[in-house]
Amino acid sequence: MYGPRRIGSVTCGIPPFAPRRLTWRQARTENPMRLPTICIPLALALAACAQPAAREQAAAPAATPAPAASVALAPGERRIKASDGAELYLKVAGRGPVCMLIHGGPGQGSLSTEKMGADKLEDFLTMVWFDQRGSGKSPDAQDYHLDRVVQDFEDARQALGVDKMCLIAHSFGGILAVEYAKRYPQHVSKLVMANTTLHFLGPENSRMQIDFVNRVLGKQAVKVAADADDAALAKARDEARAALMKSGNGYRFLSETTDSIKVMGEIDGGYARSRGFGNAIFDENAKYPEYMADYTADSAAVTQPVLVIAGSKDYAVGPDEHKRFRFPNQKVVVLDGGHISYYENNAEFVGAIREFMAER
Structure with missing residues (x-):
């Protein structure tokens, strides 16, 4: 993800009213463990330069997914053209019903998710394994509006020749997946919302x-009024992030240990990544206000089966964020x-996910 003084996969989640808004490019030049504001509560990388610790992954329990009508896709990497001419990267691998990853960030890319289990x-x-425009191996583009990014998923579906596919969304990708499912319900079989x-x-x-942050630090490091408006809340949040980073515990927004962050850094730092999507959302946020809107009400329009996977210690999106979702046909794990x-x-x-996909 970065060298000794570089963050390559970080998207800085600093809203326009923050007292100090780091651009993506500024963040890449600073020590991530000393940033005055924590970069991305929602992207998948905070940082650590050390070699990743080895980690064993237990085998998933056996189960047989229910039969699903799907086209046999040729495995391998490919590049397709979006309807506006932008180039998009994707990789097909595996067997069974077709599922598209809607990665987070914005701008993370799919590789670290794929390679981390x-x-x-x-x-x-x-x-x-789909890289959104201006993310991962998909080149930067001119247009990053929500309508355009969602249309890219539809363009990819058509290029693959798939009638229906499930969507597996992570983090910020939940907004994109819900919007696609709402606009193209006839092409979505199921939806997985993981830490979204x-x-x-x-x-x-x-x-x-x-x-x-106040709990971790054991004191009321940051105070905020009960009736504080959004701007005051965002300012206080940035102060809280800065305090946690200064304490050396900034990684705890994402994980209880630095292991996963180190592993992600090694993967995302191992190839040249596009960063246009993240740059656009955070450096030109006034141009893309749709990404700061609340899409909770939209979830009520998604009638397909939905699996919601939440983390009891996920302080990036929040351990209770999933309780706001309104999917009519959802299962929560x-x-x-x-x-x-x-x-x-x-x-x-x-x-x-195996059990969910096996359900009829």
Whole structure:
């Protein structure tokens, strides 16, 4: 993800009213463990330069997914053209019903999710590891509006020749997946919402993180009025992040240990990644206000079966964020872990999806 003084996969979740808003480019030049504001409560990387510790992943419990009508896709990497001419990267691997990853960030890319244990889904799913425009191996583009990004998923579906696919969303990707499912319900079979949010950097997130920091530090490091408006909440949240980072515990928004962050850093730092999506959302946030809206109400329009996977110690999106969701046909699984459940709780994560996909 970065060298000794570089963060390559970090997206800085600092709203426009923050007292100091780091751009992505500024964040890459600073020591991540000393940042005055914590970069990304919702992206998948905070940082550590050390070599990753070895980690064994338990095998997922055996189960046989229910038969599903799906086209046999040729495995391998490919590049397709979106309807506006932008180039998009994807990789097909596995067997079974077709599922597309909707990664988080914004701008994270799919590779670290795939390589940190989510590739075990390929045992029973045909996974489409898709990099959103300006993310991972998909080049930067001109347009990053929500409508355009959601259309990219539809363009990819058509290019693959798939009638229906399931969506597996992580973190910020939850907003994108819900919007796709709402606009193209006829092409979505099921939806997995893993450690997702439907209100990116909203006031709920601010209060949750402020409370969390005060608990970790054992004192009321940051005070905020009960009737504080969104701007005041965001300012207090940034102060809380800075305090936790200064204490050396900034990684705890994502995980209880630095292990998963180190592993992610090694993977994301191992190739040249596009960063246009993240740059656009955070450096030009006034141009893309739709990403800061609350999409909770939209979840009520998604009638397909939905598996919600939450982390009891996920202080990026919040351990209770999933309780705001309104999917009419949802199943909730709460794992004893943080934001990166596909790695830290791999056996349970894969097992829950395997069981969900087997349900008729």
